[in-house]
Amino acid sequence: MTAPTLTGALELRRVNAGYGKVAVLHDVDLVVPDGGILALLGPNGAGKSTLLRVASGRTQPTSGTVVLRGQDVTGRSPERLARTGLCSVPEGRAVFPNLSVTDNLRMWTYRPGLSRKDVEERAFARFPRLKDRRRQLAGRLSGGEQQMLAMSRALTANPDVLLLDEISMGLAPVVAAELFSLVRQIADSGTPVLLVEQFARTALEIADTVAVMSQGRIRVTGSPDEVRDRVLETYLHADTAHARQDPAPS
């Protein structure tokens, strides 16, 4: 399946991106290894979500390339990327609030090779609670249930890469912990995961590799143990680096 020269399931090579005249990402190089969880950490406004937008095709990079399984996919529309095998769960509740649970599951079948029955069977087997609520509108589910529904897409799609953006946001700690153990399971079953988090502690616990971003650049990459002590430093360092750039009398 995969060419032997490959090191990552998804790679960003010297990617620059932004909105209008505001540049957000500067020469970002990131390799999502072919297996395990890569956690992307960074303070507010570091460019994490923009990086995910570029990776999922929602924002086009101004330069640089995005490579999925050895294939240059720069400029591909999000729907084509999704059908190819990139599953991206965006920030917030990644469900259709005015669609019933079954209708939401129906939408997951846009991934080729999945029938309606496959999706429902797999989703309901993992989350029996969704089966009880299958006729309810997704918007009326609790936050945790909505996130289960969102994650059921990742579970059923069996994607080449899974991108998760701040999935724990606004959830009770217990629910968040459950969610993270689910992410671990998905990764253990062989799906490479890129997990974006603002809160470092939990992410450091479950990640295999960690990249820390600030001000649109990847600052540190390494194993959680290597990075652990340097996370706070990087967060702070970003600010001092910024301060140093200001014109100051010397």
Place this chain on the structure above:
Amino acid sequence: MSTLLALTVAGLVTGCIYALTASGLVLTYTTSGIFNFAHGAIGMIAAFFYWQLIEWGVPTLPAFLLAVLVLSPLMGVVVERIMIRRLGNASLEVTLTVTVGLLLLLIAIANTVWDPLTARRVQPFFGSHQVTVGGVILSYHQLVVIAAAVVVPLALWAFLRQARTGVALRAVVDDRELAALTGASPSTVGMIGWAMGAALAGLAGVLLVSQVELNAITLTLLVINGYAAAVMGRLSNLPLTIAGGLLLGVLQSLAIGYVTISWLNQVQTSIPMVFLFVALLIAPPTRLRVGQLAPLLAPRVPSARRSLQSALVFLAIAALVTAILPAGQVASVTHGVAIAIILLSLVPMVGYGSMVSLCQLTFAGIGCVAMAKTGGSVLGLVVAVLAPAAVGLLIALPTMRLRGLYLSLATLAFGYAMDDNFFSNSSVMTQTLGLPVPRPLGIDGPRPYLLFVTAAFTVCALGVLALRRSTFGRRLVALGDSPAGCATIGMGIRSTKLGIFALSAGLAGLGGALMGGQEGVVGYTDFPLLLSLTLLLMAVVWGVRTISGVLLAALFFELIPHLNGQLGPVGNSVLSLLVGLGAVGLGKNQNGIVGTLLQKTSGLTKLPSLPHPRRAADQGDQPVREEVLTGAQS
């Protein structure tokens, strides 16, 4: 009793057609978020096309299928591809303008291809075959209509619930970006939505065509009646929409049968608009949406000193132009400047307050009539301002809680009803002779009058700019930007809204009176609703946020008849549409042509362009709507 039954059945049949067209409208609105003003016009074109095919000897069934299942969806797809897709997150006035432009274009095309002076009739399906059911005579045609109204919504319902594309249609409405991330293509889905909506419009048009005279405007307006039904379903609920259509048909039919009040001579035809107005009023209030920060560049507001200087320069140039203008052109230019005053009334309302009024010419007409009835004295001018202002207040009061599109539709309903019941009323103006309008203040001679109107425009423009700089102006802009934001800082919207309606209507009234003074005599066709729409189109295309924009719009509008001579009858709308498309296409600058020019010379307040985040932020507290379209579940 049997009359009642017969009327009810006839009304139900008409109601079925309303229900069909309204379903199409709801479908396009929910899938693209754009209210298609040209919906009726698409049905009209389909009807004409059907007539043409029959005329060429095509048998009924193939002609029907070609018109409804080929031409109409094709129109929907083309419109979606060329116009709608570019609109993205455009503001209401831009989306309304584009579809209004399409409406005018389609009417112009129909009038060019099919000479409006020729009478055309189409036989109903199955000729005059009929059956008697329970004492009521039903033609086969009526049976076809009823069958269509039963089968089509059911099929639509099944499609939306069972087919994956149908689910995707609803999903795209919910969250466009997420739909793309699951692998459904929002643009393809949007195209399907428009194709289906247009097919429904076409179906309604073809079913109607044998029942009424084949006339572009009549047919378009008939299909517009479906708006009322769609609003009853709050533009999202199909079962309610269909119920609304049926109810409307029956009410209208009963009114034709039983209401015989002579002074309300046209009340039957305005039933749909009264219905629309009432439906808007009883619809549950829209929840305040947390304002999204649209990266819109607003034109910079000139200072008092700067605007006074510009005004003096403008007056000097105007005086010079007045002196050297060829005698034959004076009347036309005066008319144009009067129109500019009417368009000026759109600046605070649409440009600053983002409330899109579709009946500005109606207010102008009221001002004109008011002055004609009181004489051209100072008093007459005062009345010409106060009378429409009072009417504006009357409109603003019941529509206080309506916003956005609903507010626009309410003004549309008002303008439409006024067309039928006020301007064509013989106690307002005699239909044959029209209404003589004096020149205000006894100003005689074409050139002095032109100067007078120009001075009036200048003073009003200065007033509008001063208003923008005042507290009221800031409130107005705040209201347009975010009603929710206004509420959170404790700013009452009531006085602002009442004020802007009165002020805008009064200004339009003044313009109307001055225009009437120029014409000398006005007739009941001088203030038609469609012209209100054309004027709005012009203003938005040239820039409704700037004084220079509306002035250019008015002069261009005045120029059209001259260009018309060279381009033929279709030139009119093609020109306006080209300008409209050009403006929308030009880097999507929502400030119109003048705005684009200003941007080049950096006369706009700079705002960093922002990412357009997924509506994630407001999804958390976004109220769950009732199941879109299917209306099932809660």
